[in-house]
Amino acid sequence: MTTVESDRAPIIATANDQSMSSAALLRSWEAKPGIGGWLSTVDHKQIGIRYVVTAFLFLIVGGLEALTMRLQLARPNQTLLTPEQYSQIFTMHGITMIFLYALPVLSGFSNYLWPLLLGSRDMAFPRLNALSYWVYLFAGIFLYSSFVFGKGPDNGWFNYVPYASLTYSPGPNIDVYALGMVLYGISTTVGSINFIVTLVHTRAPGMSINRVPILVWGTLTASVGNLLAVPAVSLAFFMLWMDRQVGTHFFDSSAGGQPMLWQHLFWMFGHPWVYAIVLPAMGIVSDGLPTFCRRPLVGYTAVALATVTTMVLGFGVWVHHMFASGLPILSLSFFGAASMAIVVPSSVAVFAWLATIWTGRPVFTTAFLYFAGFILLFVIGGVSGFMTAAVPVDWQLTRTYFVVAHLHYVIIGINVFPVIGGVYYWFPKVTGRLMKEGLGKWSFWVMFLGFNVAFFPMHILGFLGMPRQIYTYSDGLGWGTPNLIVTIGAFVFGGGILLFFINVILSLKHGAPSPPNPWDAASLEWSTASPPPVYNFAVIPIVASRYPLWEDKMNEDDGASHDSNRSSVAAGMLLDQGRETIGTTLLDAEPDVILRMPGDSYSPLLAALAMTAAFVGLLLHSYLVFGIAFLLTLLTSVLWLWPQLSLYQREPSHE
Amino acid sequence: MLCCGLLAAPAATWAETPMSYQRTFGPAVDPVTRLAWGLGTVSLVVIVVIGVLLLGSLLRRRDAADGDSGQLAVRHDGGGMAWIYVGSGISLVVLTGCMVWTLIVTAAVARPPSPPLLTVQVTASQWWWGLRYQGAQPDRTFTTANEIHIPVGQPIRFELASADVVHSFWIPQLAGKMDVIPGQTNVLWLQANKPGTYRGQCAAYCGVQHAHMAIFLVAESAQDFAAWQNHQLAETPMPVSDSDRRGEEVFQGHCAVCHTIRGTGSAGHVGPDLTHLMTRGTIAAGLLPNTPGTLAAWIANPGSLKPGTHMPAQVLSGSELKAVTSYLTTLN
Numbered sequence: 010m011t012t013v014e015s016d017r018a019p020i021i022a023t024a025n026d027q028s029m030s031s032a033a034l035l036r037s038w039e040a041k042p043g044i045g046g047w048l049s050t051v052d053h054k055q056i057g058i059r060y061v062v063t064a065f066l067f068l069i070v071g072g073l074e075a076l077t078m079r080l081q082l083a084r085p086n087q088t089l090l091t092p093e094q095y096s097q098i099f100t101m102h103g104i105t106m107i108f109l110y111a112l113p114v115l116s117g118f119s120n121y122l123w124p125l126l127l128g129s130r131d132m133a134f135p136r137l138n139a140l141s142y143w144v145y146l147f148a149g150i151f152l153y154s155s156f157v158f159g160k161g162p163d164n165g166w167f168n169y170v171p172y173a174s175l176t177y178s179p180g181p182n183i184d185v186y187a188l189g190m191v192l193y194g195i196s197t198t199v200g201s202i203n204f205i206v207t208l209v210h211t212r213a214p215g216m217s218i219n220r221v222p223i224l225v226w227g228t229l230t231a232s233v234g235n236l237l238a239v240p241a242v243s244l245a246f247f248m249l250w251m252d253r254q255v256g257t258h259f260f261d262s263s264a265g266g267q268p269m270l271w272q273h274l275f276w277m278f279g280h281p282w283v284y285a286i287v288l289p290a291m292g293i294v295s296d297g298l299p300t301f302c303r304r305p306l307v308g309y310t311a312v313a314l315a316t317v318t319t320m321v322l323g324f325g326v327w328v329h330h331m332f333a334s335g336l337p338i339l340s341l342s343f344f345g346a347a348s349m350a351i352v353v354p355s356s357v358a359v360f361a362w363l364a365t366i367w368t369g370r371p372v373f374t375t376a377f378l379y380f381a382g383f384i385l386l387f388v389i390g391g392v393s394g395f396m397t398a399a400v401p402v403d404w405q406l407t408r409t410y411f412v413v414a415h416l417h418y419v420i421i422g423i424n425v426f427p428v429i430g431g432v433y434y435w436f437p438k439v440t441g442r443l444m445k446e447g448l449g450k451w452s453f454w455v456m457f458l459g460f461n462v463a464f465f466p467m468h469i470l471g472f473l474g475m476p477r478q479i480y481t482y483s484d485g486l487g488w489g490t491p492n493l494i495v496t497i498g499a500f501v502f503g504g505g506i507l508l509f510f511i512n513v514i515l516s517l518k519h520g521a522p523s524p525p526n527p528w529d530a531a532s533l534e535w536s537t538a539s540p541p542p543v544y545n546f547a548v549i550p551i552v553a554s555r556y557p558l559w560e561d562k563m564n565e566d567d568g569a570s571h572d573s574n575r576s577s578v579a580a581g582m583l584l585d586q587g588r589e590t591i592g593t594t595l596l597d598a599e600p601d602v603i604l605r606m607p608g609d610s611y612s613p614l615l616a617a618l619a620m621t622a623a624f625v626g627l628l629l630h631s632y633l634v635f636g637i638a639f640l641l642t643l644l645t646s647v648l649w650l651w652p653q654l655s656l657y658q659r660e661p662s663h664e
Numbered sequence: 665m666l667c668c669g670l671l672a673a674p675a676a677t678w679a680e681t682p683m684s685y686q687r688t689f690g691p692a693v694d695p696v697t698r699l700a701w702g703l704g705t706v707s708l709v710v711i712v713v714i715g716v717l718l719l720g721s722l723l724r725r726r727d728a729a730d731g732d733s734g735q736l737a738v739r740h741d742g743g744g745m746a747w748i749y750v751g752s753g754i755s756l757v758v759l760t761g762c763m764v765w766t767l768i769v770t771a772a773v774a775r776p777p778s779p780p781l782l783t784v785q786v787t788a789s790q791w792w793w794g795l796r797y798q799g800a801q802p803d804r805t806f807t808t809a810n811e812i813h814i815p816v817g818q819p820i821r822f823e824l825a826s827a828d829v830v831h832s833f834w835i836p837q838l839a840g841k842m843d844v845i846p847g848q849t850n851v852l853w854l855q856a857n858k859p860g861t862y863r864g865q866c867a868a869y870c871g872v873q874h875a876h877m878a879i880f881l882v883a884e885s886a887q888d889f890a891a892w893q894n895h896q897l898a899e900t901p902m903p904v905s906d907s908d909r910r911g912e913e914v915f916q917g918h919c920a921v922c923h924t925i926r927g928t929g930s931a932g933h934v935g936p937d938l939t940h941l942m943t944r945g946t947i948a949a950g951l952l953p954n955t956p957g958t959l960a961a962w963i964a965n966p967g968s969l970k971p972g973t974h975m976p977a978q979v980l981s982g983s984e985l986k987a988v989t990s991y992l993t994t995l996n
Contacts, residue, residue: 091971092872093872177828262847269848305738335848345766349762356755363718364748367747368737371722399703401766401773401840402766404839404840405685409867472686474684474836482875485682487683562735564740
């Protein structure tokens with residue numbers, strides 16, 4: 010293979026998927042056929058789909074756990090589950106939904122969509138992307154490994170010490186959780202780095218930072234947040250594992266350790282994490298609503314800044330999970346006020362969405378129903394958060410079903426509803442087939458009704474003093490009727506989710522074929538075929554506005570529009586000499602360098618396997634296994650980093 | 665409609681909701697309850713207003729001429745910002761008001777109006793509450809479990825310590841939660857303005873029987889409280905009948921390692937102090953009413969009633985069980 014000069018001037022040409030250049034692109038980007046290609050692909054679209062499918066599988070598992078708990082709690086003094094079983098199920102339910110579903114599903118959306126939204130051919134680090142997925146998958150299996158033997162983590166997802174210490178939890182339960190979370194943290198960290206660098210370097214020419222879709226702002230903000238937050242939890246879990254297995258005393262008050270240290274480290278991570286699992290989903294709504302309201306989003310800049318502000322404030326509110334822990338009143342008041350202040354950026358987003366619908370002309374598709382319904386759930390989850398931010402009120406509300414209601418309005422309302430709406434929205438792009446609208450509307454209304462019947466009465470249960478994480482309750486506390494209603498609602502909600510999955514399966518086979526842009530949407534992903542070719546774009550688009558595909562429809566009365574400040578998706582950089590995409594500058598997205606992209610590789614899978622084996626070694630106390638696996642991890646890194654002529658790249662000369 | 669129905673349901677059963685804090689009975693929590701109702705009302709209004717705006721924006725009549733397919737509703741990237749300015753502006757004003765009210769309430773309940781005359785030391789364990797009343801003289805100090813008595817109308821100070829893991833002390837109708845954390849002593853005050861029995865429950869997950877860690881607080885007149893205190897300080901009655909004497913032997917042989925009955929030589933601290941056991945309304949931290957029948961069932965096989973409890977099942981013959989139960993029922 011000959012070397013390709015990457016500082017050559019790219020050819021600007023007009024091309025489509027039938028062009029000669031596209032045949033070359035197909036050859037360069039296509040994965041090998043068969044299982045080998047499947048295991049070694051680094052295509053962001055493949056990885057995105059795998060993320061979403063895996064996350065939905067975990068959603069089903071977590072959902073079945075939830076329904077089991079609801080059966081147990083439907084009436085007082087039930088004995089369907091033993092207390093130990095109940096503890097494991099509620100713990101795994103939390104771990105599954107928060108770690109194995111909520112973030113990965115959004116990572117899946119962003120992995121699939123980012124290069125398409127940004128007019129690029131792949132993520133900045135395609136192999137890192139594959140590693141991130143494999144480690145997530147293996148960490149998920151690792152976290153479930155002991156549950157299947159009846160020894161799953163059983164201390165709730167926030168896992169307070171000293172109950173999590175060896176004295177009170179002598180089994181493997183907590184070790185699995187601790188090591189699994191450190192492993193999982195690797196996936197989140199490399200994934201976040203990838204998103205950040207992708208945003209910084211691989212936007213299409215002209216897509217300045219104030220033209221990227223809000224979903225990109227959301228995922229970017231979440232990724233920066235994760236980079237700062239995940240070290241706290243990885244450290245905490247590693248310290249916990251050392252306390253348990255190496256004999257340290259970080260959290261052991263009898264030896265000068267401090268149980269409160271765990272709570273601080275956990276929530277310093279835990280609260281930003283909550284924003285990480287909702288901000289990209291809010292981005293889905295901010296990008297989806299304009300399509301169906303037939304107008305640009307009201308207040309793009311305000312919403313983008315509100316996204317970032319929420320995350321920044323989110324780093325200053327972790328103590329609101331610890332208002333009852335005996336900290337000084339002054340610091341509680343500070344954290345309470347900071348928590349309340351989050352209402353401000355949230356209200357900016359809510360009024361931007363409302364104004365977009367009000368001044369727009371809504372098209373009532375299923376996706377739109379999910380996005381519009383989300384707004385109400387967002388507000389309910391928001392005001393209950395506002396109530397818990399009031400310190401003395403939280404002394405009553407905390408650790409009751411009020412908090413259970415609040416967090417489900419937040420996580421289901423602000424994550425699951427936009428995500429499923431997002432599936433209805435992008436399904437035709439991903440599969441080339443439209444989802445069934447009639448069944449879709451049924452799925453929305455059943456979900457929406459079931460959700461509110463299941464979770465609204467939980468607020469009432471909280472007011473009636475029902476603590477969370479109890480496996481049963483006695484008669485005579487007034488909790489029986491609301492619990493029965495909750496259980497019925499939960500099953501209706503589950504039925505709605507089931508309808509959605511049935512729709513996905515039916516539409517995969519029998520959905521109507523979709524044109525490239527079935528919704529007449531404005532962003533770049535709709536300019537390419539449905540499903541997109543493996544190289545995404547026949548030419549790298551040139552972007553001149555926030556709504557590149559709507560430019561003909563917008564400002565059409567202005568005489569000022571010239572072709573020179575129009576976006577172009579038909580003509581652009583060809584970049585057909587192997588796997589290439591254009592690198593652009595941070596703020597203005599000026600073309601900067603031709604990026605040589607790595608090809609498919611087994612090294613991400615092998616590295617993930619070796620890493621996982623190292624954690625299995627630690628879990629089994631086999632330092633031999635750990636040692637070998639550690640060496641193998643280093644070895645796969647060498648394999649990964651082995652110089653390749655095709656990746657030869659010279660720093661661009663800036664003159 | 666849904667909301668109204670759900671709000672009405674608990675209202676009908678108000679009296680049967682001993683853990684509900686919608687009505688409270690003391691100065692440590694009453695301002696908080698008013699604040700909670702206030703913030704709750706603000707929250708409901710916000711939900712209704714946004715709900716109406718959302719419905720309006722969805723159902724609003726639009727010009728039929730707009731309907732041409734493909735056209736956008738507006739032709740410019742702009743407009744609608746007034747919504748954000750007005751909406752966020754109003755939110756900010758309401759929010760600031762709520763924040764100030766919250767700070768005022770926080771300050772109001774931070775300290776009792778007068779220094780508490782009585783301190784109760786609470787030690788939380790898996791899954792019961794140890795209570796120690798510190799007297800002026802050593803012989804005025806005593807220990808009990810799971811049932812607090814206090815005089816009405818007076819602030820009481822609670823010092824909270826843990827014997828094992830994190831728990832949370834919560835008697836909703838008198839005070840908010842305070843966590844009980846190993847290695848530190850958290851302090852809480854409360855005052856009951858109305859005599860009665862108040863129910864509480866551990867509010868932090870503390871292991872498999874977290875669900876069965878209730879506590880009761882009896883608020884009574886100063887006179888009744890003094891009588892109760894004196895009764896708790898009284899000597900343990902000596903067993904009279906042969907059967908009760910045999911019961912005491914069984915107790916010393918099987919139970920005294922973990923339990924104390926003051927004045928009998930037993931001094932275990934692993935389980936609750938059983939001195940004057942029969943003055944308490946419940947056993948096993950609120951799990952069962954305190955009757956000879958439930959006592960016998962509990963002693964025979966605690967794990968079947970409270971799976972995971974640290975109290976081991978005792979191998980007792982039928983007559984031993986009967987004797988020890990009968991002995992315990994003499995502990996008035």
